Amino acid sequence: MVLGKFFRFLFDSILPRRCRKCGQILTNEGELCEKCLSELNFIYPPYCKKCGHPLTDSENSGKMLCAVCLSRKRSPFRMSRSALYYDDASKNLILAFKFMDKTENARLLAAMLKVAGEDIFAAGADVIVPVPLHYTRLIKRRYNQSALLAYELGRYTGLPVDCSSLVRHKKTRPQVEFSGTERARNVKKAFSVRHPEKLAGKRVVLIDDVLTTGSTLRECAVALKKAGVRSIDTLTVARVC
Ligand SMILES: [Zn+2]
Ligand SMILES: [Zn+2]
Incomplete structure (x- = not known):
């Protein structure tokens, strides 16, 4: 176990870091290359403050809740x-x-x-x-x-x-x-x-x-x-x- 950790450390310090997704050698600081990072679609606001569903601009008025959360009385989840x-x-x-x-x-x-x-x-x-x-x-x-x-x-x-x-x-x-x-x-x-x-x-x-x-x-x-x-x-x- 200790030896395993040692080798892991050795590899990490000798081998170049690679993109977690495509395996390409990294030149940036992160864990993904620029290309793979740009391909990922992150969910940004506005989204429903309860269920997290992305909201369109027309929905994004008033309570910040999606149509489903507005109509549903009970959900098992807080957020x-x-x-x-x-x-x-x-x-x-x-x-x-x-x-x-x-x-x-x-x-x-x-x-x-x-x-x-x-x-x-x-x-x-x-x-x-x-x-x-x-x-x-x-x-x-x-x-x-x-x-x-x-x-x-x-x-x-x-x-x-x-x-x-x-x-x-x-x-x-x-x-x-x-x-x-x-x-x-x-x-x-x-x-x-x-x-x-x-x-x-x-x-x-x-x-x-x-x-x-x-x-x-x-x-x-x-x-x-x-x-x-x-x-x-x-x-x-x-x-x-
Ligand atoms: Zn990549
Ligand atoms: Zn919702």
Whole structure:
């Protein structure tokens, strides 16, 4: 382990730094080359102050809420924020992180989460909780991408990270295989909280990589509410708009 760290240090100091996305040798200070950075579509204001959905200028009057949030009476979430639009550019970055062992991307993506989550952290948060994988998938993939994001975000924000209380007890099919209402059915009652006392009364920031229909995050919210959390915010790297 110590030797591993030593070699890592040696490599880092000898080898040129490369772009996290395309692998090109970096000449700038960041983690991405100029080209890859310019291709990413960050979500900037104006966006709905509740769900984070980008607002058009015509909607951007008065309350800063989107039409859905204005009409919906209850949402399980206090606020939702995402760093990027989910498109080809962000998709490649996230898929590499998720399936190709590019775990070193966690730091870069977590830095984006910290910026995107500014409103959440300003409003106050107590604990960061990643969307869990079922243990069988965790064994297969060896790491939970959301947990890696959560740990890095914890380092950036100084907030504690709880990766063990919220569990996915039901083995579900990957959400990409379904659409719309099928997604909601797929994850129905899939989550539970193992140590409710650890989360009761806390303001939870729920972390995932992509927000698509929100079914997974909403099911997590059902379990978290049952455990008595005070509020839930969601923070995702990208969202389908
Ligand atoms: Zn690049
Ligand atoms: Zn909204």
